Amino acid sequence: MSFYTSLSGLQGAQTELSAISHNLANVGTNGFKRSRVEFGDVIASSVTRSPTQIVGSGTFVKSVTQQFGQGGLQQSQSSLDIAISGEGFFVIKPNANTAQVAFTRNGAFSVSADRYVVDAQGSALQVYPVDGSGTVVATGIGSTESLRLPLTSGTPQATQDVQLSVNLSANGKVPSADPAYSATNPYQFDRFDPDTYNYSAATVIYDSVGNPMTLTSYYVRETTPTSTDPSSSWTVYNYVGDRQLSADPADPDAGVPVTLTFDNNGVLTNQSGPVQFGTITPAGAAPQDLTIDFSISTTQRAAAYSITAQNQDGEPVGQLEGVTVDPNGIVRASFSNGQTQALGKIALAQFSNPQGLRQLGNSYWSATGISGEARLGEPGLGGFGNLMSGAIERSNVDITEELVGLIAAQRNFQANAKAIDTANTLSQTIINIRG
The missing domain is CATH 2.60.98.20 (Flagellar hook protein FlgE)
Incomplete structure (x- = not known):
């Protein structure tokens, strides 16, 4: 029995080593959230067994939970690099023309060839539609739009x-x-x-x-x-x-x-x-x-x-010159004719249990029955975080903490391996006893 007890410890330590290695490998991944292994002990008992004589049967991995603490913010020269200071996720669409959505904390966005604001994987950032004053005119995940920059603004007017x-x-x-x-x-x-x-x-x-x-x-x-x-x-x-x-x-x-x-x-x-x-x-x-x-x-x-x-009194067609994002999430484009245009308001999502989100890779998550449905809101309102343009949220992995955990997991693995070796020695000794 001690073989399998120690084996469960080996498997648990190996799982923890894998999780820590994954954390360390993604220390430079923008928006990455570290994982932590949660263990539980295995106890087999019955109503007739004395509680003072129960010996456990090992350990098992209860869950690998994600830690959604704030990562460090790094300044950037691009106004489309956006960090969330506080809670919330960006809403993105892997395909700008489909209803499928994902969620991310990685706010490193750029402009695609067809002028959509996308991340490194080409997923389009979702915004609420707004009127000319920047007031949101429709809410809900079904009302979001893929943010797209216009080339021009205004109607030409001949000088008279x-x-x-x-x-x-x-x-x-x-x-x-x-x-x-x-x-x-x-x-x-x-x-x-x-x-x-x-x-x-x-x-x-x-x-x-x-x-x-x-x-x-x-x-x-x-x-x-x-x-x-x-x-x-x-x-x-x-x-x-x-x-x-x-x-x-x-x-x-x-x-x-x-x-x-x-x-x-x-x-x-x-x-x-x-x-x-x-x-x-x-x-x-x-x-x-x-x-x-x-x-x-x-x-x-x-x-x-x-x-x-x-x-x-003449006026040319304005050519796109720049784009800005304010702390409230309003995206505005400026044009060569002096006009500005509100393009949308960045939508943020929250979950009742973010630890229940499914990891999709590339710092993407999707909703599950454990996480609950996405609750959408606006930056700075209803507990959602503020936005910081010109900054990127880095990984929340602490290298020192992970290395200490790595050493502890290694020691746990070695201890369980030693326990198996000891059990093997005892078994061998018993087998070699001759009457």
Whole structure:
């Protein structure tokens, strides 16, 4: 009988060695939870047996329980690396288009080729759908969605109105009065020659499909104040790309410039509203009308040339530039046009008995009858943990503790092996007794 008693001890010690070895092997696995072997003693008794004379029959493994204590948090440079500080599991789908779900504490996520937020195994992170303000609009595990990043945001809008005001230096000279020009070498404006204009201002505008274009305005001083005429005049040539705009809408190809006149106080006197230009037709886009309002705060002062007001009403399609996750689990995408969009709220799951979860490998778990059904909630509410973006939860294995346990398990194994050897020696001695 002692053989089998010690054999049960050997088997138990071997199981403990296996569990500890598994823990140590996964010390670097993100979201891994260590296991602990629970033993029970085997007692065979009857109502007629004296309780003071009962000898046990060995041990057996009651369970290998998982320890769901918090693992250490390691900082990361990715906003899609997410750690749960507290209780809860991420909900994931091994296939984004199926109803099958699994649960994990490993929050190392990235973006797949089809823009789903997935883990290293390609399982999609599940989120609650939200409205534009980030309020959850549907709950329950059947309402979760696989988080997917959009490529663009918004609808393109062609620029129609531009507000452009500058300060033109009162000390500016008239380019045509430069002695370098003469009857044989007359002055002529040339946008490629900075000596033929005083100042230029560029404004980005958009066509009907959202493509950016550059509107460049070139300011040329024509007159300076005199004793008989204290006013000053400037000519403004406006180009979109290589096309010169015409201030005569009836003749969009004439390339008519705009004239600005200032009084002796530097106040604009001849433009009180927007200037309508002729229709332009960008390549691959619809025709668009364009107005430029120079009158808002354009001045002529002794200060340096500068832009004092610049605005336009066009809007491009926003390209995805970044994604963030706040502590409450709201995932937001930001776009190149300045827009932000709430994509969803990360769903977390809890269980009545997490030790009853079935291990699936890769730091995945699934619900069982022992664990109970998943109870879903939101980060920071109802006992669920908070989320930390830019961090990863490491394994909760303590190497020192495991090594001490490994030594103890080894000693237990050796002791039971010694007990078998002793029992064998006793049996051999009895067999060798001769009458």
